[in-house]
Amino acid sequence: MTEQPTHAGRITISVDAMGGDAGPSVVVAGLAKSADKNPDIRFLLHGPEQVLRKLVAKRRVLEGRVVFRDCSGVVTMEDKPSQVVRNGKETSMWSTLEAVRQGEAHGAVSCGNTGALMALSMMRLRKLPGVNRPAIAILWPSRNPQGFNVMLDVGADVRADAKDLLQYALMGASYARNGLALSRPRIGLLNVGTEEHKGRAELKEAHSMIAGFAEQANFDFVGFVEGSDIPGDKADVIVTDGFTGNVAIKTGEGTASLIGDLLRQAFKYSPLSRLASILAITSLNRLKKRIDPRRVNGGVFLGLNGTVVKSHGGADATGVSAAIKLAFTLAQSGFSEKLAARVASTAQLAQDAAQSAPQTDK
Amino acid sequence: MTEQPTHAGRITISVDAMGGDAGPSVVVAGLAKSADKNPDIRFLLHGPEQVLRKLVAKRRVLEGRVVFRDCSGVVTMEDKPSQVVRNGKETSMWSTLEAVRQGEAHGAVSCGNTGALMALSMMRLRKLPGVNRPAIAILWPSRNPQGFNVMLDVGADVRADAKDLLQYALMGASYARNGLALSRPRIGLLNVGTEEHKGRAELKEAHSMIAGFAEQANFDFVGFVEGSDIPGDKADVIVTDGFTGNVAIKTGEGTASLIGDLLRQAFKYSPLSRLASILAITSLNRLKKRIDPRRVNGGVFLGLNGTVVKSHGGADATGVSAAIKLAFTLAQSGFSEKLAARVASTAQLAQDAAQSAPQTDK
Numbered sequence A, B: 001m002t003e004q005p006t007h008a009g010r011i012t013i014s015v016d017a018m019g020g021d022a023g024p025s026v027v028v029a030g031l032a033k034s035a036d037k038n039p040d041i042r043f044l045l046h047g048p049e050q051v052l053r054k055l056v057a058k059r060r061v062l063e064g065r066v067v068f069r070d071c072s073g074v075v076t077m078e079d080k081p082s083q084v085v086r087n088g089k090e091t092s093m094w095s096t097l098e099a100v101r102q103g104e105a106h107g108a109v110s111c112g113n114t115g116a117l118m119a120l121s122m123m124r125l126r127k128l129p130g131v132n133r134p135a136i137a138i139l140w141p142s143r144n145p146q147g148f149n150v151m152l153d154v155g156a157d158v159r160a161d162a163k164d165l166l167q168y169a170l171m172g173a174s175y176a177r178n179g180l181a182l183s184r185p186r187i188g189l190l191n192v193g194t195e196e197h198k199g200r201a202e203l204k205e206a207h208s209m210i211a212g213f214a215e216q217a218n219f220d221f222v223g224f225v226e227g228s229d230i231p232g233d234k235a236d237v238i239v240t241d242g243f244t245g246n247v248a249i250k251t252g253e254g255t256a257s258l259i260g261d262l263l264r265q266a267f268k269y270s271p272l273s274r275l276a277s278i279l280a281i282t283s284l285n286r287l288k289k290r291i292d293p294r295r296v297n298g299g300v301f302l303g304l305n306g307t308v309v310k311s312h313g314g315a316d317a318t319g320v321s322a323a324i325k326l327a328f329t330l331a332q333s334g335f336s337e338k339l340a341a342r343v344a345s346t347a348q349l350a351q352d353a354a355q356s357a358p359q360t361d362k
Helices: A024-037 A049-057 A081-087 A092-101 A114-125 A162-179 A201-213 A242-267 A271-291 A317-332 A335-351 B024-037 B049-057 B081-087 B092-101 B114-125 B162-179 B201-213 B242-267 B271-291 B317-332 B335-351
Strands: A011-016 A041-047 A066-070 A107-110 A135-141 A148-152 A186-190 A220-225 A237-239 A299-302 A308-310 B011-016 B041-047 B066-070 B107-110 B135-141 B148-152 B186-190 B220-225 B237-239 B299-302 B308-310
Touching: A011 A024, A011 A092, A011 A317, A024 A041, A024 A049, A024 A317, A041 A049, A041 A092, A049 A066, A066 A092, A081 A114, A092 A107, A092 A114, A107 A317, A114 A299, A114 A308, A135 A162, A135 A242, A148 A162, A148 A242, A162 A186, A162 A201, A162 A237, A162 A299, A162 A317, A162 A335, A186 A201, A186 A242, A201 A220, A242 A271, A242 B242, A242 B271, A271 B242, A271 B271, A308 A317, A317 A335, B011 B024, B011 B092, B011 B317, B024 B041, B024 B049, B024 B317, B041 B049, B041 B092, B049 B066, B066 B092, B081 B114, B092 B107, B092 B114, B107 B317, B114 B299, B114 B308, B135 B162, B135 B242, B148 B162, B148 B242, B162 B186, B162 B201, B162 B237, B162 B299, B162 B317, B162 B335, B186 B201, B186 B242, B201 B220, B242 B271, B308 B317, B317 B335
Parallel strands: A011 A041, A011 A107, A041 A066, A107 A308, A148 A237, A186 A220, A186 A237, B011 B041, B011 B107, B041 B066, B107 B308, B148 B237, B186 B220, B186 B237
Antiparallel strands: A135 A148, A135 A299, A299 A308, B135 B148, B135 B299, B299 B308
16 A cells, blocks of 8 residues: 655645636735635746736735746636637636646646636646546535535536446545545435436446445445435535536525525515614624635536636635635645546456455545 | 317316325315315315315315215325336326316326326326427526526426427426416526537527427527526526436525525524524515425426326425415416417427418417
8 A cells, every 4th residue: 555645845726817707806815815824825826927916916925925927818708618728828727727737736726717627627637547527526515514515527527427427426535535524425326316216327327336336435325316415414425417417506506596685685674674684694694604605615627637626707805715725625635646546446446346455545 | 269268167176185295184274275265166185085074074164165086095105106007096196187087177286206196197198299208397486576487397207308398398388378477488498508509419409499489489588598597587487307407406495495494593593693583583484485385386297188286295284275276277277278289289380390370379
């Protein structure tokens, strides 16, 4: 058994300053928040250097901790991934990933166009050996003690066959171990019912494949779960294809946002309800903090040679800082290398099902 | 143009007393609630007559308005649909549907096993001519003025091709007209993004097919929508396959329920927050009523010869009463006949795309 590498000292995060809805000032504000809380963090910042230098100069906490990479191009939300892959060499997004590829940074963060970021990441960082489709994993508020569940894929790819779903299970388990510190995560496979005869053919096949790997890969497989289990406490990791995952999280976000708006309306209804809202404000803020999407901002791209965190395009400084923290935590734990070893060992196991040597816990 | 039939006088609803989580007493309580509000309603009640007679006798408002159909068998939540179709002849669910088939009732309501109810409905009532896959449509709280959006399919079938999605669009439009009184409903097709190049192949095909029918079938097609639009105001009807729809509503329900529980916890946190909760109670009840799933309890099976409403298995009297009201409203509007005419006319149009005569508004 080889010791897995961890990065105990300083960690450098490569950050794309451009492409977010609010522009580079919010990204730099996020950098400052992270730097303030974390003395071990350094940044490579990509974008128009003149503009970025001015923004960084205003934040004393960033002094001496940011290296600039000047680039003139920006990937917009409207750009097609295929165009960016062909013509995006001068963009801040490209430069951000290149730093990870060259080993100058331990992880990348971008608020930009998800499709373009995934396409560029696949092209520049390449898929891990043995991975067919990379996935995007997010954290979702849940009833579990850790407060959040992992869900993947939420949109890297609209299709997934049984083998892809097995890989998502392995990658999700590894992420839950390193990102949420769960030593033996419980994996659930998303379906329209929990009975084994339900659902699509590829799900039944994936069910038996994932069950077969639970022991070697050191997770518990709880079988099929339903949409209601995504915020539930039956599983820690929810595995699904990117189409279903994307629709599910957007439905959940939309429903939460509708409830929030209706709650505000309800409290504005009468003088008495306005008084109640003043008294209730700390209670409501406590709730808000518990389910605040900014606190868990960051979809992690899994299955690549390197850690890439996609921050929400509309993230504010708190959101950007959360995404950076996630990239830092994963870099520090040596997640990328552990995941690569995990995927390689299970690919080996799949080839040689007779092998029964105990596996290291990654 | 022929006048569509409507049922102006008394309406008889065929109700399955068994199969719900709480047993027949809750169903009878729901009957009483409906009867109290609606002098034009009559019931055929299916289940063990001795038990049901006693329950009905306690409700004076039901006197002379319930006809009993004695049956000994019950479909449980664990029964497989295929078994029920083969061996379910003595069950209350079978009997409930048989009454619609024989023309003795204008619609059916059951709280029982969804899969079994759909399988039996397809076998006994048969699909409408021209319909390939029936669908289950539900109402979902939304930002639209009508307060709810229609979504289908939410689980009748786990697969749907482009033609099925087109039929869902037509059936959903018809339901929105008759169930929500929207004269020209806006239809959206669920996808992972709103750009036309996104998503799976069958969705791109369905996109152009639905767009081609918008004018003849008298609806607006708003194109692709995302999960966040299910509770939004961009469309009135959300069209998707049964797998995605089922996951989406269960994710939304689970998220709403988590927020509700966290809200209760937040208000129990301190003496001040408990005081606030007392003052806020009317505001919170107003919110609760606005998004109360019991108020819109009832998935409607579309595409069959007859109206079948599936009430939630855990419904209380208010929920059962809402499902009965929905069946009543649809029966009164002659929905089933209008939908049949709509599907037939569009099937005709599909065969003869050159035909350009104006269509009646159904």
